[in-house]
Amino acid sequence: MVDIASGSAAPARIPATGGASRDAAALHRAIFIGLAALLVVAPFALYPVFLMKVMCFALFAVAFNLLLGYGGLLSFGHAAYFGMASYAAAYAAKVWGFTPELAILLGTFVGGLLGLVFGALAIRRQGIYFSMITLALAQMAFFFCLQAPFTGGEDGIQGVPRGKLFGLIDLSDDRALYVFVAIVFLGALALVYRIIHSPFGQALKAIRDNEPRAISLGYRASQYKLAVFVLSASLAGLAGATKAFVFQLATLTDVHWSMSGEVVLMTLVGGMGTIFGPLVGALVTVTMQNYLAQFGAWVTIIQGVVFVVCVLLFRQGVVGLIAKFIRKPL
Amino acid sequence: MPEIRPTDDATGSAGGEIVLQAEGLSKNFAGFSAVSGVDLAVRRGTIHALIGPNGAGKTTCFNLLTKFLTPTGGVIRYMGRDITRMKPADVARLGLVRSFQISAVFPNLTVKENVRIALQRRIRGSSLDFWRSESVLHALDQDALALVEDVGLSAYAEHLAVELSYGRKRALEIATTLALKPDMLLLDEPMAGMGHEDIDRTAALIKRVSRNRTILMVEHNLSVVASLSDRITVLARGQVLSEGDYATVSTNPRVIEAYIGAGHA
Structure with a gap:
């Protein structure tokens, strides 16, 4: 945790061997295809709503991991982008009658815009101070949502109509919505993969590893940090907006600081700085919440224990550990 | 110049x-x-x-x-x-x-990637366009490897910089600096x-x-x-x-x- 607090996040270190990058790319492609196949068969065995919840949180964690794992920036306020986007999409769909895709686009935009403002303020400081600024700003966003009339206060925005996608496909059917969410999820995952492997992503990793050195090579580091912050907030917004349609609900839970904490947990359990770690982390966390629900308040304690054990036993997370074992980045 | x-x-x-x-x-x-x-x-x-x-x-x-x-x-x-x-x-x-x-050095990048970071600003797409494929970077590999060879690190080109000895890290740093043609x-x-x-x-x-x-x-x-x-x-x-x-x-x-x-x- 000290590493994270100092802002110099050290992701799973994978020893590379000759020609490794091409091997790794082939492996990643295979995992992508496997994942898509899994999403096709999964609804026959599990509740679609549960799967959609996992996908929304996985996307949220992927967005967060882009910032933490590849940008080296620990935001403690990602619930703000997730929750505000959720409110924006729910309100647009319910009150203005937006179609789902437009409402989700609006939510994504709101997340990104908020990320631009908050990010521009936060990246002026580093390490723990950066995290504290993001937390403070997110708390302000929470109290705004608590007080603002359009959010419905403690009740939230309920009964959000799922509507018709492009005005054609009725999403009130869980299966139709499932297909839509799966496409959004896979598309966003592919986009993040591309970002990580773009020239921009390379420069970002360099800045994460050694910011002064990157600056001395002529990189304007703060532009890169702000850009990744906005990308991460937009994708968190995409996740939150999509979630509003899955549950037909936007509430204060989505903007609460505990949501910011949960996404940190998912990312660390799965493995920060890995591509597939956040997916595993989200699956583990959401599964625990759903299937351990009968234990009531104990879920939080069980989660806490899992988190502590995880950090003590394998700091690189589940996927980070596997990646180290097979000596390939995942 | x-x-x-x-x-x-x-x-x-x-x-x-x-x-x-x-x-x-x-x-x-x-x-x-x-x-x-x-x-x-x-x-x-x-x-x-x-x-x-x-x-x-x-x-x-x-x-x-x-x-x-x-x-x-x-x-x-x-x-x-x-x-x-x-x-x-x-x-x-x-x-x-x-x-x-x-x-x-950039510890979690390979030796080749370390040098390429310096070369990267030469190409279009070195800026913030995050949607570009990394394949544009492969065009720089040859130049990067030449610089790596220049400081005697060819054998380590695909190793992560964190694994290098202190002296080799300094050599890598010099190669990276020279890539900018300062x-x-x-x-x-x-x-x-x-x-x-x-x-x-x-x-x-x-x-x-x-x-x-x-x-x-x-x-x-x-x-x-x-x-x-x-x-x-x-x-x-x-x-x-x-x-x-x-x-x-x-x-x-x-x-x-x-x-x-x-x-x-």
Whole structure:
């Protein structure tokens, strides 16, 4: 945790061997295809709503991991982008009658815009101070949502109509919505993969590893940090907006600081700085919440224990550990 | 960059026109004056060393010249251009590139990728366009590998930088710096923490890369300074004590008293 607090996040270190990058790319492609196949068969065995919840949180964690794992920036306020986007999409769909895709686009935009403002303020400081600024700003966003009339206060925005996608496909059917969410999820995952492997992503990793050195090579580091912050907030917004349609609900839970904490947990359990770690982390966390629900308040304690054990036993997370074992980045 | 050497001479000790110049450079930290009124002129094609006892203000001076610190007073000119208020990344883009005291590599990137980061700014798509494929980077691989070979690291091209020994990290750092094709290098204690073998190898490397370039270095190892530098500036208590070639400064009684003498006392 000290590493994270100092802002110099050290992701799973994978020893590379000759020609490794091409091997790794082939492996990643295979995992992508496997994942898509899994999403096709999964609804026959599990509740679609549960799967959609996992996908929304996985996307949220992927967005967060882009910032933490590849940008080296620990935001403690990602619930703000997730929750505000959720409110924006729910309100647009319910009150203005937006179609789902437009409402989700609006939510994504709101997340990104908020990320631009908050990010521009936060990246002026580093390490723990950066995290504290993001937390403070997110708390302000929470109290705004608590007080603002359009959010419905403690009740939230309920009964959000799922509507018709492009005005054609009725999403009130869980299966139709499932297909839509799966496409959004896979598309966003592919986009993040591309970002990580773009020239921009390379420069970002360099800045994460050694910011002064990157600056001395002529990189304007703060532009890169702000850009990744906005990308991460937009994708968190995409996740939150999509979630509003899955549950037909936007509430204060989505903007609460505990949501910011949960996404940190998912990312660390799965493995920060890995591509597939956040997916595993989200699956583990959401599964625990759903299937351990009968234990009531104990879920939080069980989660806490899992988190502590995880950090003590394998700091690189589940996927980070596997990646180290097979000596390939995942 | 065409070289203009109005006063070119065989030894190169006098050098060409002034490339980097500081006038009245000062820096105060909360009332403490770390550097005060330093004048410095580095001429084209020379290796200029900045030496001085501990706490003399060498590193502060160095950070001021590379813009990692903002001076409280004075002017810095690079190739006749006032860079006093410029940002460090922009100074680097002008061809004035620094190294760091502790080896500055990107630990979680491979050796090849480390060098490629420096080359990357050459291509379009080096900026913020995050949607571009990494395949545009493969076009730079050959140049990157050539630079890696140049410093004798070919066998480690696909290794992560974190796995390299200290001396090899420094070599990688030099390869990365050279990838920018800088006109001027500022080296912050290039021999710090090195064993004898590494020192000789690095000294030879510096001598080699100094061809067609200007170098300013901060260095503690006096034998390295004596053998490499054309000109030496001695700092003490934030001020210039003496300047000249090694023979001149090493016989200056004030320098002996403040620097070398302190060691003999």
